[in-house]
Amino acid sequence: MIFFDQSVETMPRKALESLQIEKLRSMLKKIYGRNRFYTDKFDTAGIHPESIRTLDALASLPLTTKAELVQAQSDASPFGTNTTFSESDYSRFHQTSGTTGTPLRVLDTPESWDWWGHCWGYVLAGAGLTENDRLFVPFSFGPFIGFWAAVEGAKKIKALMIPGGGRDSLQRLHLMRELGATAICCTPTYALRLAEVAQESGFDLSVIPLQKLIHAGEPGANVPSTKARIESIWNAKCFDHAGASEIGAHSFECEIQPNGTHVNESEFIVEVLDPQTLEPVPEGEQGELIITNLGRIGYPAIRYRSGDLVRLNPEPCPCGRTFARFEGGVLGRADDMVVVRGINVFPSAVENLIRQCESVVEFRITVSTKREMAHLAIELELSKNANPDSEPDNARKAVCQAIQHELSLRPEIMVVPSGTLPRFEMKAKRFHVKK
Secondary structure, eight states: OOOSSHHHHTOOHHHHHHHHHHHHHHHHHHHTTTOHHHHHHHHHHTOOGGGOOSTGGGGGSOOBOHHHHHHHHHHTTTTOSOOSSOGGGOOEEEEOOOTTSSOOEEEEOHHHHHHHHHHHHHHHHHTTOOTTOEEEEOOOSSSBOTTHHHHHHHHHHTOEEEEOTTSOHHHHHHHHHHHTOOEEEEOHHHHHHHHHHHHHHTOOGGGSOOOEEEEOSSSOTTSHHHHHHHHHHHTSEEEEEEEETTTEEEEEEOSSOSSOEEEOTTTEEEEEEOTTTOOBOOTTSEEEEEEEESSOTTSOOSSEEEEEEEEEEOSOOTTSOOSOEETTSOOEETTTOEEETTEEEOHHHHHHHHTTSTTEEEEEEEEEEETTEEEEEEEEEEOTTSOTTTHHHHHHHHHHHHHHHHHOOOOEEEEEOTTOSOOOSSSOOOEEEOO
């Protein structure tokens, strides 16, 4: 079993909690009076950080929402008030993808950017990567944080990092073959897109000595049928990871699969609350992830409402780590759920059912209102090798039956011509709600 920092990852629970409260108190002391956003929040709540002496006391601090950070950015453009140091102390700028609203700009000092790389060290080592690996990172130069920190993580574990930007998908496949890439960091969507390009161009994926795929940026690696498809196509193990530009790289999957994703508890404190009542949920039940980062002093996130739904398991893992786990990874987003004819529908649940149909290479889901009722429509794009006489009907029938059986809904399903639906290299946008 490969560890990034075994002494921390296998630390007894009480010792780990002592480390967390020590880091939390140190961070609060450094930001209070310097970070305008959090100083104002604490003063408004009538709480002085010095009063936070235990992990239980963390719950007395106010929650933070993305809307607040976006508003703070608007009030003090361009970077907002959630900055602890002067602008000249920051060396990295990134921003969120904007898929769920206004992009949020974030800044990092050299120290906090090194912290990002440290967090990604846990992610890569968790998947079993070492200095003997050649890690391919196929993303283009841009402000979305994407896999920028994966580059730093590769440096931490001393793996050879191969940049794949500025090339089309087929060129990337050839470069992976020529340089003997053993691992790749990309979205689940792009792993499937690369396989689609390989099939269309007659490129044999087996000539790439790929052993592991580390995924982030969107759900997929934790969606059972999507994960299975990626692993089957690439004949390699698929690993899930979750994080966010405003939070950090907070969880990762270990080599014991499927066993959920480990929370990097040396660098984050997590709570799970009911998204409606904001009360703690019973252990093991689903709720919204509330997260506090401990190493990003220049741009902290304290009791941040992530919007992600998780189920926390604090029991040690067979891999030897004592870090708590999210069972099934991030299960979905609280704000992604829609109600269709009285049924709660999550995009990841529909994706899991669609991906069971092997001939489907891309899809789009639209929820609209017809005759004052929610209506679920699904467009399917099939493999170019699919039999045009029989497969469209077979695919429609298979997907419809799966959704009827699992969700008790009868969607409208259309098979569209090849090349109709968009392809994605970073975050995919397949779920659309029309008001």
